[in-house]
Amino acid sequence: MRYELYYWPHIQGRGEYVRLALEEGEADYVDVARLPENEGGGRPAVAKLLQDASNKQPPFAPPLLKAGKIIISHTANILQYLGPRLGLAPKAEAMRLYAHGLQLTITDFVREAHDVHHPIANSLYYEDQKVEALRRSGHFKAERLTKFTNYFETVLARGGGKFMLGKSLSYVDLSMFQVMASLNYAFPQTMVGMRAKIPRLNALHDLVAARPRIARYLASPARLPFSTHDLMRHYPELDA
Amino acid sequence: MRYELYYWPHIQGRGEYVRLALEEGEADYVDVARLPENEGGGRPAVAKLLQDASNKQPPFAPPLLKAGKIIISHTANILQYLGPRLGLAPKAEAMRLYAHGLQLTITDFVREAHDVHHPIANSLYYEDQKVEALRRSGHFKAERLTKFTNYFETVLARGGGKFMLGKSLSYVDLSMFQVMASLNYAFPQTMVGMRAKIPRLNALHDLVAARPRIARYLASPARLPFSTHDLMRHYPELDA
Numbered sequence: 001m002r003y004e005l006y007y008w009p010h011i012q013g014r015g016e017y018v019r020l021a022l023e024e025g026e027a028d029y030v031d032v033a034r035l036p037e038n039e040g041g042g043r044p045a046v047a048k049l050l051q052d053a054s055n056k057q058p059p060f061a062p063p064l065l066k067a068g069k070i071i072i073s074h075t076a077n078i079l080q081y082l083g084p085r086l087g088l089a090p091k092a093e094a095m096r097l098y099a100h101g102l103q104l105t106i107t108d109f110v111r112e113a114h115d116v117h118h119p120i121a122n123s124l125y126y127e128d129q130k131v132e133a134l135r136r137s138g139h140f141k142a143e144r145l146t147k148f149t150n151y152f153e154t155v156l157a158r159g160g161g162k163f164m165l166g167k168s169l170s171y172v173d174l175s176m177f178q179v180m181a182s183l184n185y186a187f188p189q190t191m192v193g194m195r196a197k198i199p200r201l202n203a204l205h206d207l208v209a210a211r212p213r214i215a216r217y218l219a220s221p222a223r224l225p226f227s228t229h230d231l232m233r234h235y236p237e238l239d240a
Numbered sequence: 241m242r243y244e245l246y247y248w249p250h251i252q253g254r255g256e257y258v259r260l261a262l263e264e265g266e267a268d269y270v271d272v273a274r275l276p277e278n279e280g281g282g283r284p285a286v287a288k289l290l291q292d293a294s295n296k297q298p299p300f301a302p303p304l305l306k307a308g309k310i311i312i313s314h315t316a317n318i319l320q321y322l323g324p325r326l327g328l329a330p331k332a333e334a335m336r337l338y339a340h341g342l343q344l345t346i347t348d349f350v351r352e353a354h355d356v357h358h359p360i361a362n363s364l365y366y367e368d369q370k371v372e373a374l375r376r377s378g379h380f381k382a383e384r385l386t387k388f389t390n391y392f393e394t395v396l397a398r399g400g401g402k403f404m405l406g407k408s409l410s411y412v413d414l415s416m417f418q419v420m421a422s423l424n425y426a427f428p429q430t431m432v433g434m435r436a437k438i439p440r441l442n443a444l445h446d447l448v449a450a451r452p453r454i455a456r457y458l459a460s461p462a463r464l465p466f467s468t469h470d471l472m473r474h475y476p477e478l479d480a
Contacts, residue, residue: 123379
């Protein structure tokens with residue numbers, strides 16, 4: 001099965017959580033929008049799939065994964081589907097439900113981190129909501145960032161292993177790596193200040209980054225750089 | 241199997257999406273926190289489960305569903321689990337993935353509607369972020385509310401039936417009813433203005449409300465009233 005990922009080609013975004021699973025799982029896949037436009041790629045490829053009026057099950061937004069005739073939407077839903085197929089999910093139902101719950105908490109966390117720089121509207125530039133963003137960033141750093149990272153640190157401590165589900169790697173670890181890498185980029189000063197409180201999360205970040213397939217991917221041109229067009233953004237004034 | 245729902249007892253909130261499925265599916269369940277505190281209920285029951293240090297798979301937030309020894313977190317995850325067991329999910333994998341994707345889009349929509357009155361921080365009162373809320377509400381009504389409702393209207397139109405997945409009721413319809421009911425409460429003027437554009441969504445709302453088990457539930461004391469403590473809130477200035 002050759003999977004087709006449809007996601008905006010200029011950012012890591014939510015698509016990156018899927019890319020990391022496809023890479024670690026050595027899946028046969030095409031990152032469709034990264035192909036040149038004259039080969040059916042680019043942003044038009046994503047728009048075309050979103051706007052396909054013949055689709056009786058229309059999706060709302062990317063990332064989308066095409067697996068044969070099936071189109072799957074939402075990052076956590078895609079990962080839940082891919083996990084067992086790529087050897088990145090546990091076998092027991094209870095643990096799969098727990099993994100999906102963790103992934104949905106990651107979804108919420110990423111969303112809150114995004115809304116720090118866009119508290120009013122996605123349709124406005126950051127500069128047009130900077131006053132509100134500054135106010136929100138204070139609450140985010142003091143309350144939410146701490147609450148989420150403490151929670152994930154507890155998950156690692158309780159699990160009895162180095163990974164989110166305990167002794168075995170799962171797609172949740174790859175996503176947790178991406179969250180930590182994004183936070184280290186967007187809030188470097190804040191994250192250094194928190195370092196002593198989240199040793200397990202930092203160790204997990206390093207462990208995932210050092211896995212051969214992930215390390216190779218991160219060093220390749222396929223890995224897009226962090227930027228102020230992405231979900232988490234580095235604006236020094238929001239980190240201060 | 242007697243299910244145990246753990247959710248804050250004073251609001252509909254995210255727990256209501258689970259309650260509606262349990263009611264329509266005639267499940268054997270206890271809404272634990274609605275029991276008196278001296279019978280193991282109330283808010284302490286939820287807090288106790290959240291803070292149980294012996295739990296090796298700790299949850300982040302309610303609603304939580306206990307099904308035997310399994311604890312499931314996140315509304316969409318709970319509904320995905322309950323759906324097939326209560327006759328409220330399709331059989332084919334592709335349609336189950338689509339249903340879950342729709343539910344996750346509903347999750348995002350509800351979250352955005354909530355953030356209208358809390359754009360800066362959940363830890364602050366509405367009155368302390370009213371200026372920002374007013375600004376956000378304008379963008380929400382003009383951009384996001386329209387985008388989401390148009391999308392769900394398209395889902396109904398493409399599905400070829402009265403329900404979100406076509407000809408059969410699923411848990412997604414119950415959730416869509418709850419979204420529409422909440423929007424009609426929170427933004428009555430705006431929703432009346434949009435009425436002509438979303439005939440299928442309004443018809444779905446009425447169809448679900450008229451189902452015998454749902455009608456009986458809505459008329460019972462178990463159905464909590466809408467309020468300005470809930471996810472969607474009626475503040476006339478945000479609806480104007």
